[in-house]
Amino acid sequence: MSIGERMVGKRICICAGSGGVGKTTTAAAVALGLAAEGRRVALVTIDPARRLAQSLGLEQMGNTPRLVEPAHFAGEGIEMRGELWAMMLDPKRTFDELIDALAPDAATREAILANRIYQELSGAVAGSQEFTAVAKLYELDASDRFDAIVLDTPPSRNAMDFLDAPDRLTGFLQGRALKMITAPTGGAAAIAARGSGLVFSALRRITGVDLLADLSAFFGVLGGVIDGFSERANAVSRLLGDPATTFLIVTSPEPTSVEEAIFLRRRLDQADMPVGGFVVNRVRMLARNPPTVDESALTAELDGDDRLAARSMRALEDLRALARRDAAGLRHLSSEFADERPILVPQLDGGVSGVAGLVAVQRILFASRRARSALLAEHAF
Amino acid sequence: MDDLLAHSLLVVTGKGGVGKSTVAAALGLAASRRGLRTIVVEVAAREDISRALAADTASAFDERSVANGLHHISIEPQRAMEDYLRERLPVRALAGWLSRSRIFSTLTAATPGMRELLTIGKVWELCQPGGAEPYDLVVLDAPSTGHGLAMLQAPRTFASVARVGPVARQGQAIASFLGDPRRTAILAVSSAEEMAVSETLQLRSRLREELGLELSLIVANAIVRHRFTGDDERKLRAAPRSPAQHGGLFMASWARHQRAQLARLRRGTAGVALVTLPFVFGSALDRASLQRLSRELER
Numbered sequence: 032m033s034i035g036e037r038m039v040g041k042r043i044c045i046c047a048g049s050g051g052v053g054k055t056t057t058a059a060a061v062a063l064g065l066a067a068e069g070r071r072v073a074l075v076t077i078d079p080a081r082r083l084a085q086s087l088g089l090e091q092m093g094n095t096p097r098l099v100e101p102a103h104f105a106g107e108g109i110e111m112r113g114e115l116w117a118m119m120l121d122p123k124r125t126f127d128e129l130i131d132a133l134a135p136d137a138a139t140r141e142a143i144l145a146n147r148i149y150q151e152l153s154g155a156v157a158g159s160q161e162f163t164a165v166a167k168l169y170e171l172d173a174s175d176r177f178d179a180i181v182l183d184t185p186p187s188r189n190a191m192d193f194l195d196a197p198d199r200l201t202g203f204l205q206g207r208a209l210k211m212i213t214a215p216t217g218g219a220a221a222i223a224a225r226g227s228g229l230v231f232s233a234l235r236r237i238t239g240v241d242l243l244a245d246l247s248a249f250f251g252v253l254g255g256v257i258d259g260f261s262e263r264a265n266a267v268s269r270l271l272g273d274p275a276t277t278f279l280i281v282t283s284p285e286p287t288s289v290e291e292a293i294f295l296r297r298r299l300d301q302a303d304m305p306v307g308g309f310v311v312n313r314v315r316m317l318a319r320n321p322p323t324v325d326e327s328a329l330t331a332e333l334d335g336d337d338r339l340a341a342r343s344m345r346a347l348e349d350l351r352a353l354a355r356r357d358a359a360g361l362r363h364l365s366s367e368f369a370d371e372r373p374i375l376v377p378q379l380d381g382g383v384s385g386v387a388g389l390v391a392v393q394r395i396l397f398a399s400r401r402a403r404s405a406l407l408a409e410h411a412f
Numbered sequence: 413m414d415d416l417l418a419h420s421l422l423v424v425t426g427k428g429g430v431g432k433s434t435v436a437a438a439l440g441l442a443a444s445r446r447g448l449r450t451i452v453v454e455v456a457a458r459e460d461i462s463r464a465l466a467a468d469t470a471s472a473f474d475e476r477s478v479a480n481g482l483h484h485i486s487i488e489p490q491r492a493m494e495d496y497l498r499e500r501l502p503v504r505a506l507a508g509w510l511s512r513s514r515i516f517s518t519l520t521a522a523t524p525g526m527r528e529l530l531t532i533g534k535v536w537e538l539c540q541p542g543g544a545e546p547y548d549l550v551v552l553d554a555p556s557t558g559h560g561l562a563m564l565q566a567p568r569t570f571a572s573v574a575r576v577g578p579v580a581r582q583g584q585a586i587a588s589f590l591g592d593p594r595r596t597a598i599l600a601v602s603s604a605e606e607m608a609v610s611e612t613l614q615l616r617s618r619l620r621e622e623l624g625l626e627l628s629l630i631v632a633n634a635i636v637r638h639r640f641t642g643d644d645e646r647k648l649r650a651a652p653r654s655p656a657q658h659g660g661l662f663m664a665s666w667a668r669h670q671r672a673q674l675a676r677l678r679r680g681t682a683g684v685a686l687v688t689l690p691f692v693f694g695s696a697l698d699r700a701s702l703q704r705l706s707r708e709l710e711r
Contacts, residue, residue: 050428050556051608160558185558286697288429324656332651339644343660346638349693350659356694380665412659 033403034061034279034374034396035068037307041277043172043270044181044307047299048281049291053312053376057281058183059083059117060393063104066115067393070178073171074117077160077185084119086389092119094128096171107390116177125163128170133259142252149249160185169267277307284314284360293367309373310396311361316377316411317354350412374403377410413710416629417443419597420539421589422551425560426601427611431633434697435601435689436553438706444481445706448548451475451483451538455531455555455563475538483547485538489527492534528559528566529583536567536586539595557615564590564598564623590625597628602677604632604670613680627684631709632674634691640664687711 038044038061046058055076062074073096076083084092088103096118101111127144134140143149164185171180270276278299282292292309299306324347330340364373376395379388395406416422424436433454440452475485539550554560567590571583590596598619602612612630619625640648640660645668648661678686689708692701 051603052429055607283429285429318655322655324654329651329654329656332654332657333647336644336647339640339647339660340656342638342640342644343648343656343663346663347656347659349638350662352693380662412655412662 033399042179042275045278046281047184047278047295049288052281052283052288054281055083055183056392057310058181059389060396062115062181064393064397065179066113067109067111069112071114072179073177074181075120075167076183077120086386087117092117094121094124107386109390120164120167122160122163125167129166133256146249146252165267169270172270272303277305279307280309283312284357286360289360289364309371311373312376313378314375315350315354315357316407317358318411347412354412375407377407416597417549420595423554423598424601425554425557427608428556430601430603430608432601433553435631436551437702438709440482440551441702441706442709443549444479449481450549451485451547452551453535454486454553487531487534489530492530525566525569528563529570532563532566533586536589557611561618598625599629599631600627601631601633603634604673606673609673609677616681630681630684630686632686632688635688636667636670636691638663638667
């Protein structure tokens with residue numbers, strides 16, 4: 032099945048996978064294809080290099096979606112029947128906006144935003160990107176402005192951080208632990224408070240008083256948005272598990288990425304998340320029956336340049352070795368999930384760059400199976 | 413290479429998927445060949461590198477020897493926290509009780525930046541000269557650019573948040589260690605692809621602006637070493653389609669694209685040393701190919 036077929040009836044597409052496998056490009060190509068088909072699409076990306084903005088012809092991308100000019104793709108033969116909107120996630124701003132939306136009153140909001148720990152840490156640390164990515168997804172979905180949302184997940188070594196990070200924070204905020212620290216009331220709580228008092232006194236010895244005071248102030252003021260966070264967390268979980276949501280697992284055929292993709296698929300299955308399949312980027316294909324090369328014939332075809340013929344043959348040998356390695360990676364993936372038919376995207380000459388590269392990937396992803404096989408055969412060595 | 417290996421800590425970072433772990437392992441092998449007692453530190457349990465270095469199945473979370481003079485450890489924040497508590501608290505039972513406490517573990521898990529601080533704190537400890545068998549060199553296989561920077565920033569941030577007390581003191585000590593170019597060297601691994609180069613350029617400017625640090629070395633990894641001239645490409649393009657013609661043309665355009673990106677990388681990082689490592693076409697990562705790459709680094 033093509034991506035187009037896999038996306039029928041789907042409103043949200045989340046591209047997940049380890050870093051450096053072409054996730055951002057895949058997300059952009061999926062969004063482009065859906066928009067070309069007539070949908071109004073929001074692409075949410077995390078591309079610190081801002082390269083995608085250039086490929087989309089946007090001067091800059093901000094924390095709210097902007098319309099990509101349809102004329103931008105006209106030169107590449109794309110007829111844009113829908114609309115493509117794109118934005119780049121700004122974790123700090125998204126976090127601020129979330130606090131803004133959830134704080135019960137202005138005083139709580141100001142107290143959180145003014146807290147030193149919040150200020151220093153809300154934008155800079157690992158986990159905040161993952162957390163804010165789903166927060167943004169929820170916000171866009173709730174706005175009802177888009178028929179489809181395509182989310183590029185943050186580059187992290189362990190792609191599952193994306194699913195875990197929101198839980199880590201919201202789970203804590205909802206939890207008994209926080210309530211004990213922030214608002215110990217009643218008999219049971221008094222005992223619990225003694226327990227947490229012990230923890231605090233031990234912590235004080237390790238960390239120093241100031242940090243502790245600031246930390247408990249931080250969690251104390253965050254306590255003001257606990258209910259909002261809990262509701263939001265539940266809504267986000269429902270959204271991620273919704274039948275109209277689909278996860279695309281993006282990988283390369285390299286063994287480490289394949290391992291990560293397999294792990295990710297298992298975790299998504301365990302978490303009952305709907306998986307739409309694998310996209311394998313930068314595949315070097317081996318021809319079905321790799322023909323042997325007649326060096327003298329090749330030399331003749333190259334105007335007698337025997338050194339160029341020899342170098343071309345060495346290049347072919349290296350590429351075939353690489354293609355065999357890729358084939359092994361793909362076999363490993365298929366052996367784990369026999370019913371899966373990964374969508375293979377060949378490594379394109381000179382890499383994927385600019386609008387032309389984006390359109391090239393989009394064409395492969397949205398091609399019918401037959402057309403894609405032909406394309407792959409064309410790229411085989 | 414001698415200058416580089418004279419540091420106490422090498423922080424290896426860069427975009428995801430460019431081969432940071434491979435370069436970190438190759439550096440470790442190069443250092444241990446020179447007789448330095450070296451440890452390669454991973455921060456997210458990824459078994460492939462330790463598997464390539466060592467065949468045994470001993471816990472990756474303990475310091476263990478993987479070759480002559482070369483050691484390996486995977487750091488996990490929760491374990492780092494337990495170790496830290498054991499050292500700080502005089503009463504063992506208290507440390508055990510505390511690290512099992514739910515409040516405590518949720519608090520440390522939810523405190524932004526705490527995982528990064530615990531991890532880099534453990535790395536810092538490995539770099540200290542005290543102890544029975546101190547390491548001459550610690551090679552940190554750091555997370556990719558954004559998380560890597562967050563890890564380097566964590567001690568400074570905590571030091572400024574805590575102001576006084578043990579955390580502030582230790583945060584300051586770690587921050588000044590990381591900020592001392594004689595003791596800590598930061599290496600960026602990049603591939604010669606547009607996005608990786610952009611991220612490397614951005615890493616360098618963020619390092620300079622946010623931390624006041626400079627890269628010691630850029631390792632341009634997976635460089636195709638096939639040589640085709642523009643004239644070769646024209647001839648190949650004019651020739652009838654055949655497998656070798658296709659292979660030659662593909663490789664020529666790949667190499668040309670890489671040369672352009674490599675030139676862009678060099679232009680954007682003038683003043684920083686750069687070495688290239690070849691693309692490995694054959695088998696996937698194994699001990700022998702790591703050894704070959706580590707010798708390439710020494711050239």
